[in-house]
Amino acid sequence: MNREPLRFKNGKFKIMLIGDLHEKYDMHTEKAAEKVEDMHALLTKAVEQLNPDLAVYLGDNAWADDKMRMRSVISRILYPVSVKDIPFALVFGNHDRECGVSLEEQTRLYNEHDNCYLYNADDSITGCGNYNLLIKASKSDDNVLNLWFMDSNNLAENRELSKYDWVHQDQIDWYRKTALELKEKNGGKVIPALHFQHIPVPEEYELLREAKPYERLDSVPGHGKWSNKNYVLKETVEGYLGEGPCTPCVNSGQFAAWKEIGDVIGAFFGHDHMNDFAGYVDGIMLAQSKTAGFRPYTDGCRSGVRLITIDENTPENIHTKMYHFKDFGLKSKSLSPYMQNVSDRQDLKLKVAGALLGSVAAVATTAVAVNKVSKNKK
Ligand SMILES: [Fe+2]
Ligand SMILES: [Fe+2]
Incomplete structure (x- = not known):
């Protein structure tokens, strides 16, 4: 990866999150063409109206059983972003390793596009696509903001402990080492950072509270070790809880490392297609971006993208908002009239x-x- 550095523009840096597209080569299953049209309509409208400086695909991105087909699917999901010359980065999700093309090969295919900022910083650690991107000031080479991207891996080896795997210790060690090096180069001050990852951290459950009996219809059952209780969002949390967060049941210490280093001000996740809440745990924003696609399970016309805006003068403050398909006034071609409403x-x-x-x-x-x-x- 040898691209122009990313920069703030007119005092702002805007990141558009694209969650769980689950796009695949097959165009023969029912309403496949309409689903792709809906996904393109959403991303095209979002890019036009939100004008992001960077698009981030949050994992479970693309599926194909060979390299040639994967190249085609990748071009399909990138089209609305690439046609406007918008730089993009991504993390891989659990389903991205279920196809016939390795993550290393997928990384090469994404890098055939000039606007790609995905790379793998250290081949010796677990996963693929662990890296960071520094965002420079509008009018100088000062690093104002840092973006972390981390592979949250696939399913856990020991399913009795947890269905989903977690970020491994060697990945956390790489984060800690790199963050401390950046701090040293920055005169001993940490650079405010945003973190992007497919599978959320278990601390998301701290944004929820147990539902009261009369809240039954508004609540969702938890996942894994939380599955014996029903939850709603705490009153201080914005957005929508559509399903119990499918986090690992084992706490890897990743969140604790963010707190220890003190650079991460917000972490953004995909994986749970119907969740789009955002709230703070110990001063760190944890936010979900639901699917932007129509191929996977969704909740009707509420597929959407999340926009994050960072101000160059106050980079420690996060402004973020979800934009749903229906909010753009779009009419779905793949959903029934009932599901649209x-x-x-x-x-x-x-x-x-x-x-x-x-x-x-x-x-x-x-x-x-x-x-x-x-x-x-x-
Ligand atoms: Fe997914
Ligand atoms: Fe996933």
Whole structure:
């Protein structure tokens, strides 16, 4: 990777997150073309309106069973970003290693595009695509912001401990070493940093609280060792909880390392297609970006992208917002009219409301019938 350094523009640096596209070579399954059209419509509109300085694909990006087909799928997911010459970076997700093309080969294929900033900083550590990118000031070569990208690996070796794997100790050691080197070069001051990774850290559960019995319809069951309880977002957390965060059940100490070094101000994750909440744990923002695609499981027209804006004068403050397909006024070609308007828990609530109305109507009909019978008796 030998690209021009990334820079703040007019005092801002804007990053657009693209989660879990799960794009694949196959175009023959039902509504495949319409799903790709919807994904392109969302990304094209988002790029036009949000004008990001960098797009970050958050993993579970592309699938194909050989190199030639993978090249085609990669071009397909990059098209709305590349056509506007927007630089892109990415992390790999658990599903990215389930195809016939290794992550190292995928890295080479992504790098066939001139706007690619993905690289692998250290071949000796676990995973592929562990790296950082420094963002320079608008008018000098000062490093204002740092971006970390880390491979959260696949499934855990010991499934009794956890379904999903975690960031390994050698990756955390690489982060710590590199962050301290950057600090030293920066006159002993840490450079504020954002972290991007596919599978979230277990600390996301600190953004949730156990649901009260009357909140049953608004809550979701947890994942793994949290699965015996139902959760809702704490009142201080913004956004939407569509499913229990599928984090590893083992805490690798990654979050503790961020706290120890003190550079990471926010960490952004994919993996959970219906979650788009953002909140703070011990002063570090943990935020989800839901799927921007229509191939994987979604919650209707709420596929979307997350925008992060950092101000050059106050890089320690994060401004972030989700933009959903429906917010752009787009009309889906792949979703049914019903799914375009209601989905997920809205859908469930409507069904429950329908059932309740049905019961009320049944009671009213019975009451009328009884009344008629009584009148007839007279
Ligand atoms: Fe996914
Ligand atoms: Fe995933």
